[in-house]
Amino acid sequence: MNYEDFFSIKDDWNLQIEGLKEEQFVHYGSNLLCGNGYLGYRGTLDEWDKEQYQACVITDTYDLADGKWKELSNSPNALTTELRVDGQKFGDYPEQDQMITELNFNYKYGIFRRKSKSKTVNDLEIVSERFASYDNLHLIANNYQISKIKKKKIELKLGINGDVWDLNGPHLENFKGEYDSQKNILYLKANTVESKIPLVTALSFKLIKGKIKNLKVENEKKSIYLLLNIEAEAEKIELERNMIVYSGNDRENPLSSAIKDAELTLELGYQKLKEKHQAVWDEKWKLMDIEIKGNLLDQLAVRFNLYHNIIAAPAHSEHLPIGARGLSCQAYQGAAFWDQEIFNLPMFLFTETETAKNILKYRYHTLNGARKKAKDLGYEGAFYAWISGKSGKELCPSFFFKDVISGRKIRNHFNDWQIHVSPDISYAIWNYYLASGDLDFVINYGAEILFEVARFLHSRIHFNQYKDQYEIIRLLGPDEYHENVDNNAFTNYQSQFALKKAIYFYYKMENEYPEKLQQLIEKIQLSESEVTAWQEISEKIYLPQPDQNNLIEQFDDYFDLEDTTAEVLENRLIDQEEYWGWPNGVAVFTQVIKQADIIQLFTLHDIFSEEVLTANYDYYEPRTQHGSSLSPSQYAVVAARLGRAEECYDYFKKSAFIDLMSTNKAVSGGTFIGGIHTAAAGGIWQLIVNGFAGMKIDKRGLSFKPVLCQDWKEVNFNLNYQDKKFKAVLGQNSFKLTAAVENNEILKFSVFEKEYTLKPGKEVKIKF
Template sequence: MNHQDFFKVKDGWNLEIESIKEEQLVHFGSNLLCGNGYLGYRGTLDEWNKEQYQACVVTDTYDLADGKWKELSNSPNALTTELKIDGERLGDYPGQNEMTTKLNFNYKYGIFRRKSIADKNIEVVSERFASFDNLHLIANNFQINNIEANEIELKIGINGDVWDLNGTHLENFTGEYNSNKNTLYLKANTVESKITLVTALSFKFKKGKIKNIKVENEEKSIYLLVSVDAESDRIVLARNMIVYSSNDLANPLQAALNDAAAALESSFENLRREHQAVWDKKWELMDIKVRGNLLDQLAVRFNLYHNIIAAPAHSERLPIGARGLSCQAYQGAAFWDQEIFNLPMFLFTETETAKNILKYRYHTLKGARKKAEELGYAGAFYAWISGKTGEELCPSFFFKDVISGRKIRNHFNDWQIHVSPDISYAIWKYYLATEDIDFVINYGSEILFEVARFLHSRVHYNQYQDHYEIIRLLGPDEYHENVDNNAFTNYQTQFALKKALYFYHKMENEYPEKLEMLKEKINLLESEITSWQQIAEKIYLPCPDQDNLIEQFDGYFDLEDTTAEVLEERLINQDEYWGWPNGVAVFTQVIKQADVIQLFTLHDIFSETVLAANYDYYEPRTQHGSSLSPSQYAVVAARLGRAEETYNYFKKSAFIDLMSTNKAVSGGTFIGGIHTAAAGGIWQLIVNGFAGLKIDKEGLSFKPVLCQEWREVEFNLNYRNKKFKVILNKNIFQLKANVENNEILESNVFEKKYMLKPGEEVKIEL
């Protein structure tokens, strides 16, 4: 699909959309999201409402309204706008084409800008951003130009009739307008969780004279009908939308009004300048420069931007949602995506954010323990879909059979167990990247030990084979449920047990008092440590066969050997779910996403011969029905030196959202929004793939390769508080140690060690 069907590339930061297509409203809203980790305001026009998927999703507002889906709530919209000129309502409404509208989004600063031309050359320009200086603020500058009219009326205010996926979350609305301070607010509470949510608005006409203001209250909204005289044929309105909840502080109303007043005392330009200063610091750490292909450069920054704004970096108690804050899909909750896909970028850039992500799992141990206990296990079985408390949010019936209309019982919530050892894996990688032993002692060790306990209770001993197995589960490939000995899960299990043992003995030798306190806290017995060791030594690990292939799970090679293209022809309805229990893929070798290949991206324990054999086998059998998959195949392709295959997978991964290649609805369930795991996967694809970064007990290493489509790649890394720059082109791999480093930077490139003093650099010919 040609990108010019959707947008134009102005430069490496700006995306321009020449016309609004009604069928792209869901994707526009997500792709052009203004966000900051606290809230996400969708890329919609000022005059749009819930019919056009307008929404502002607010973190830490989980509410169960329909009895099934506990999801984040949407704030009332304080930037709602209706414009009438000489009694005629103006606006670019889908299907009416009253205006010609062009959109621009700047991914460097998360700034949304619309410019519309109506009859008589009337121009509407609106610009907004979700502030990174004040996370509760969305600043907006709204102007009308070239006015030749007698009567101009603006309807502004706060609209509480919002777009919700699963039930109405807000009730008991109250609002008030303060004419002396040009502020108004709308307060409501969530239906089930009783969270108070306050949305405030402050405004100032910088150009234009107010003739009259009339307050108009509705059941869920408060509006102002403002008659305005143009000034020099222009009206310029500065607005500030403020959102607070009672989970933020005790008096969200007063906080919202204070912020609204403070923002009004400043200017849109000053607020933007303060916001941009925060982004400048972030991009110093996180930007990846791609030279030689402008579209690819924009796509890279598009994904980095969305990974950044999806992360609640301000909190250690909130998750990264699988759709971030772009909509309510997947309930604003964490999957394994958080640790395996979103975390790595922060691990080597903004390490405090990485720590907060892992602390979230510490604070949700109670929910993980509860889930394990309810299912008859010990320790911590982390939720497949995890909100603030860590209790399982994944319903047992996720999809429906579109042919029969019956619900499908999926076992994501009780058989997909690899999420727990995935968290253990992330803790180990964090320790390797930061050497932050204090975090491991005070937080990580308890997670590691409780995950080991869970795995101990989950494995089965096969006395005939004298090994431990894991039965009745599903791995990353979600089409095949109820399988035994998924290779990825078994290897992750052994890894998690080994790391629990490693830190147990490290604490025993170096921090015995801390260990004794933890053992007493969680009632950890010596006999358990012995059992972990036995399981780690005797767990069944599917090994390469005579063809160097690793069987994805027991009996996989006995299934029908076909392709996704063949299965596509077997569908009765294009919206059918392909997976368990009776989807078209279940009894075939067609898999949803990287599974054995996912094992290779996490563990460097197999030869290139094994990697190549499995890549070549599983690649044609993978549908890539998950946005997680392409980036992982890309990393393995790069390790095999297949630069062009890596680039092909880059295009599949980087443009999932930018080109709107994924459907918003699957199996009758809305799954639209930004694919945050794919966004995080782009960082991995470039840094772990093209640059070949690996980290293990031996330290940092690189094995770079670059595609023909790019002239050069440049990015920064932070490894154990030593910052350095990486530059990769077709001929040279270059490392530059930051002059402010306090220690020598050690790394291996093509297995040769290099030691860089602060300020030194090395160039290695490829």
């Protein structure tokens, strides 16, 4: 597949699309998303609406409208535009061939720009630019220009359109719109259907060039518009406008906040708003950018993925999750999966540490939801939701897919058998502690999570008295094609790890913070016998070991399943839309797996020899379909650790272009799953830093085992480790670390198992 079929490259920050294709509308909207962690405005043209998947998803607006799917709500669109020239509607799809359109997106600042030239109206041009501000998270600023106007009658319909695209809605009701002619401000009030959250969308605007000759207000059932007759100035009309969104979860009086912001932003003007926004991004990129030398396409792809991982994170809040599709659409309900801790979080652990802390605090604030889920299923402690919204209650329905042949619903057990999400969170807390050295967080927040996860595992694990070992039965691991299995290796190892870390911090608190421990013991009614049980389970839990061929069985009796490949199974499908997994999909009784599972174990735990990694990589790789966007980056990391730089690079291309080249379907099993694959975006950071640079972290500190593919001459990235900042430069035969001058301590690390120290402002260069 050639990237020119989808876009062209302007430079290493800018993607360009020339000529729009209707089959790509879903992907345009996601890939060209303006976002800031609070809202996500899809990459659509000003005159498009829900038919072209226009949407602006707002965080913290969870609502249940259809009785099944609780998802984030879309704001009414305050940038809706209708242009008429001499009475003729401009750019009205499907009459798109009226104009030639070029789209440009700048990933350094998240700026969407469209340029359209009319083929029928004397080369009339429209240029529109917008961004979702990082200086004011409630703002989308827009500059809209019409040029080459030659004595034409120009009519503009501006306003706020409440008839929006919803996957499982509509989510808004009780619309009321008003226009303040003195301030040139419109607003539209509504509230969510189930949760009754007030939502206010405001619009302020001013003409920079041109003169309003006539203005009419048009109030519709769900919308409010202004109909403007405008006289051009020097054959040009230029308009600045600001879309402001507030919900009742942001402010007690969202309307007054929206109007205040609408006024202020109008006063500041587009250019000043843009400068303030860019200044925030400049600070972010100082730590988060990764520079690739030698391949311009790969450089743009890396920044595309970093950008989307950043804007998916609600860095402004400790009460909100990173959605599996971010804020690019409502798919996956704007909720957290295990993706959040295992794929999105690592980049923030070593760059924007406060954001990493907020992500983990979200899990602390949703403990009660995890406790409720455990109790409802007959367990103790905290069983975190497979799909977790604001409250932490389980959002994953029991019937997710549909049998496309019979039309019947398929019962999945993602919500009650996929238990590794809880120990995954414990794993993330430990890594945060290692990366930041922030023991206070663990004492005040993390320990309670660790103890409650250990308590859940204690209640979930079974003791096999005949084998004198603890086992975890009836579950599924990362490979979702195989449900109802016993002793999934990834889950068992991850569970032991979680138990050990709970024990570690229990005794650390007992020795160093006895009062804090006692308070926590009383709060959650923790007994010493439970801690003793955790210790026994961690020592006796069954951990599948490498066999005579160095292979680790993914779960009990996996090797007895039919040994075949995904290509063979493709030919067994009756319908291409069939779901491959439980209970009777084509992969269930075979060794074909959906995604990295044993390989996922290797990326998280450095406890196996290179011989074991090699044997399992070679065995599981041809049996993996990569039906999940999470998978390629993890195979890449292990390939790099094995010194297979070119295989790592092959997986880089599979992972980095999942969205850029639209390689994944927007609909699976009858369910819309489009939007940005945020876990794949986060996985690119891991692929480069943990893969090519070979970075690992443990109690001894940081270590590196670098290797680089032939297509790249050099990779530059920055890290923040325990408040010590440094820059890494990886070349074909060299690896250099340079410590920031402002560091207060010496950095200790190892490269190829040789130890080094790095003083502030100094560098170490290693040849290999």
